[in-house]
Amino acid sequence: MQEVEQESPELDERCINTIRFLSLDMVQRAKSGHAGTPMGAADMAYVLWDRFLKHNPRDPGWVDRDRFILSQGHACAMLYSLLFLTGYDLSLDELRNFRQWGSKTPGHPEYGLTPGVSVTTGPLGQGFAHGVGMAIAEKWLGDHYNRDDYKIFDHFTYATCSDGDMQEGVTSEAASLAGTLHLGKLIYLYDDNGAQIDTSTDVTFGENVAERFRAYGWQVLGPISGVELDAMSSAIKDAQRETERPSLIICRTMIGRYAPKEGIHVMHSDPIPDEEVKAAKQNANWPADKTFYVPDDVLSHMRRAVERGRKEEARWDETFQKYSSDYPELAERLKVQLRGDLPANWDAGLDELFTSAKDPMATREASGKILNTIAERVHALFGGSADVGSSTKSVLTGYGDFGWHEYAGHNIHFGVREHAMGCIAGGLALHGGVIPYTATYFNFSDYMRPPMRLAAMQKIRVIYIFSHDSIGLGQDGPTHQPVEQLMGLREIPNMTVLRPADPSETVEAWRLAMRNSNGPTVLVLTRQKIPVIDREKENCSSAEGARRGGYVLWSSKEGDPSLILIATGSEVHLALEAGKRLAEERPDETIRVVSIPSWEVFDKQSKEYKESVLPHNVRARVSVEAGATIGWEHYVGLDGGKVGLDRFGASGPSEVVYQKLGFTPEHVMQVANETMQRIRNQEGGG
């Protein structure tokens, strides 16, 4: 707990006005953006940053810094002002370049682009929930690595959040879980300004936020005035002292403070007329004729953050040095974790897992065994499911439950809260020291798309396990049967989607997932048992081919193929059977079966390799996948055939549904024959 001696109220006020009017000037200059919130919340942000926040502007990645999240990302002008003033690598010129192409000051805060931004925010509610992930990481790492005299992990997670954040369901999910988990080091400041874009809040937001958060098990402080610095200070101190409950500090603020239209929802966004800018500055006793004005004493006061941060981190470094000599093994393992590296031999045992597997096995089952094997060596693996651990096979057996009685447990029970689960996983990854995974049914990836998109945008390592991946799940019916999800996720930039065909490919899929430190990975797994491809007996190539995303699994003989069947996951064995039967019918022709567990990985291979798998001139191609077909033309073109599903599924036993909807060797053969015929006709006629 760190508190710096107070300066004079006058200087405080000048600092706040500097933040306020830098933000306004940025928006005015960009002719775009949101100054209303910065103008109202500048006091709150100043108190937190000036009196409490533990951070080192010269090392934004320091692992034990307090985390700060601007959940209302649209107010980023305020954050950029703070980053500049406290000495991050962000110049006043960058503030002048607000919202311009190539600047470090984009329209919403972007992790990885601007030093000091701990998470990309903007879509409301996401920041709130990502913070819960960061607080979980702090607890978990602390429980594993802290020792009596060594508090290696000992930081707060702060956020500011808005009315809009409070309305989003994901906030509710995350807050409920944070309360249940007693995340006492979570301290959120609610910028209660009563104004949203369209209306004031009473039209659409009549609830009692304080009571709601108390019901979640939070300590609620306030409402207090968002301009009374000492009141806010003492609330933050109360929040720090409360170790068992997360704290929500409700600060009543006025949107667009000092502007002629202060307090009115129209102040939410967009520049205001020049005369109103002038009036606002005059009302605040600020030089009305200056823009981007930073008084020297303000700058030097706020830049003390640099020296403070340097000292804080040096103290931590010293502690860590001593810790390393007292607990060398722990320290060593921790360093690996913090770098995001995998330990040596991390994948030992994987190749042997299924060598004697013969009986049909669901890929979720295989995944569960793999996950547990990896966990033996990779301590950083930490995750859980949205109340379907048993059926997604995502439980780390023997590693305990993460909960307030045992923060060291590796299994997080997210509850039926998929959206928050996605955000929390993002927060874990952003915190560092953790390789997070989540698990639920594939259909409910729909609930998680917003944080999955953010993870892809931030290129962070999160592994999403999804089982029950198609109509093959059977009796639960169409509400639970994914159709469009597979292609839908392939559309997300930077996302790697993997749908393995059997246990061996599942091993390779996990290898790719664990090694992918430059973005999130989706694992798409069956609920139903599917045949284990006996690669020797069936004359198939090794599953190692999956490392290249796609590969020739089987070919009826040498030479250019007359037909290529291309499949993923549970449809690979179907394509294989169809291919073999076609080859029997057409002994003169070369029939090829390609397994393509990951489009993204395959598409990144060399042109030569891709040509070797899918020769450009071979147009008799048929895709087989139990999902939507739009997009499969990516591989089969305008002339190919597609066995897929362009309707919703149906409830019935797995094998019946599968068969009724056309996933049989006979149907694949029929489409293949039609495709070959069609192409021959075209070539004959062309």
Next chain:
Amino acid sequence: MQEVEQESPELDERCINTIRFLSLDMVQRAKSGHAGTPMGAADMAYVLWDRFLKHNPRDPGWVDRDRFILSQGHACAMLYSLLFLTGYDLSLDELRNFRQWGSKTPGHPEYGLTPGVSVTTGPLGQGFAHGVGMAIAEKWLGDHYNRDDYKIFDHFTYATCSDGDMQEGVTSEAASLAGTLHLGKLIYLYDDNGAQIDTSTDVTFGENVAERFRAYGWQVLGPISGVELDAMSSAIKDAQRETERPSLIICRTMIGRYAPKEGIHVMHSDPIPDEEVKAAKQNANWPADKTFYVPDDVLSHMRRAVERGRKEEARWDETFQKYSSDYPELAERLKVQLRGDLPANWDAGLDELFTSAKDPMATREASGKILNTIAERVHALFGGSADVGSSTKSVLTGYGDFGWHEYAGHNIHFGVREHAMGCIAGGLALHGGVIPYTATYFNFSDYMRPPMRLAAMQKIRVIYIFSHDSIGLGQDGPTHQPVEQLMGLREIPNMTVLRPADPSETVEAWRLAMRNSNGPTVLVLTRQKIPVIDREKENCSSAEGARRGGYVLWSSKEGDPSLILIATGSEVHLALEAGKRLAEERPDETIRVVSIPSWEVFDKQSKEYKESVLPHNVRARVSVEAGATIGWEHYVGLDGGKVGLDRFGASGPSEVVYQKLGFTPEHVMQVANETMQRIRNQEGGG
């Protein structure tokens, strides 16, 4: 308010056990499903259905029936038992066929498949939120159509919901809005059994649900015992009497009641051993050797619902008859609304809206004018936005706000609650009498995918307005710039996605949307101004072509094209300019520009029409769309070119971002030239 005289407690108990064990027998026979909740919640459901529910089993579509929603859709065996027992068109044989292909008793309740199912449920939280939509419809229609002596709309909306429902964020969103709107006729029974799939609730759900709902402005009754029928009855009566607040009745129940493992979370799903079935029946004094046992007196007691329902509806019919003669115009309009028809001349004025439009205009702007023109004639139009009404141009000017002071207002302020907004729109559509629309930024369609999927599955009419449809929105940056959303939504079965190119196409898009009564429609609109295509001057064909999904917008001359540029929305004018410049460079060749605002509509056209737009043999095709390119091979094949976006966007002024990311005539021309060259090489070499 309807209450039927009580029968003997013994008969009640037998009725409840019939529901309980029919449900268990169904799951045992199907070897799949969830009997735990039906066994625990049968008492609660019985009280509601036997003593309160106003419904007519012989006319499940009666508009003034009470709505019943099983939000925990996995407990559908209970609902099917109730439907059978109360006399819906669902036989005991159908119960025996639970979860089988072709049965009317699928694994989760499906609207349209099973008589008496008012909404498809299963994905948790959705049912809860759809119910809020139904209650809003009742209020709104009531405020418009009820007259002093005529309560045309006067029903309750009931739901049962589970712990899982309570954890989902969408429930929080919907509950907060329902409280704000004072939806007093919403009565929800919370099946508080303390058990979820993986764990008991204390591990993951420590919150105080009662206090949380009080904070939302709900009346909370209980907790009461979920086996005490009279206590539940009197709570339901209290709920009915409370007209200003929605009510949550908390019933403490025991999952899998009477089974040896009652109360334990393992009872959640899947069949149990035969001896446990026997034991359960014995514990309940139920014949242990019988399955699907329905005592005669139970059936005749519960079938009284048929006669009661007949009388209730007859009474309503009589009222409506009188109403029709007292208020013939209102009644006539209402009948049209209830049939889901559009009034005669509903689209009058649309064609004239933009005849003199010359200056660039955003399609969101055009959409706003169209929406307001349609509203003049289509009273059923009712919707709103997630706090971005002004910027999505979705406000119905002069039609008032829907709120508890004025339930007749046409504009719903959903707040920043996209997920609930989607569900509520679904509930409005399912209620009937309303053509609902929603509005937000296109990027936040990600928050709404679960209810959009359900709407598509149920084939209900909902219009989703999405503005800010691409990187063209500019400075808000990548967190707000859609990339993958367009293709992602095209993948959903039964969904119609429309992305018009200018005001005239926007008119046609709205026509298609309004006429599409067999599924939901997505309207994808620009934030930025784009040129109005002057079809006469530019020698372009009429926007009426958009009615067929896609059409030849422009051709440099007659004859088979050498190149086809295919574009949607804001990229059509770009393709047009590129096409014209290419034609200048290549006067001997025919360059064609195709606008394809809707893939779904186009793909449904005749083979001949499609061939006339995209001749099969012409392979020099280039797509132009500011979104992900995977999927565009659907039209351009393996050999075509694609101008699109396979990365996230960036913050900057619209025109800069657009240009930097390749959306210029020059870049389109370059890709087109490369494509033509490549294809010529292939044809030359082939």
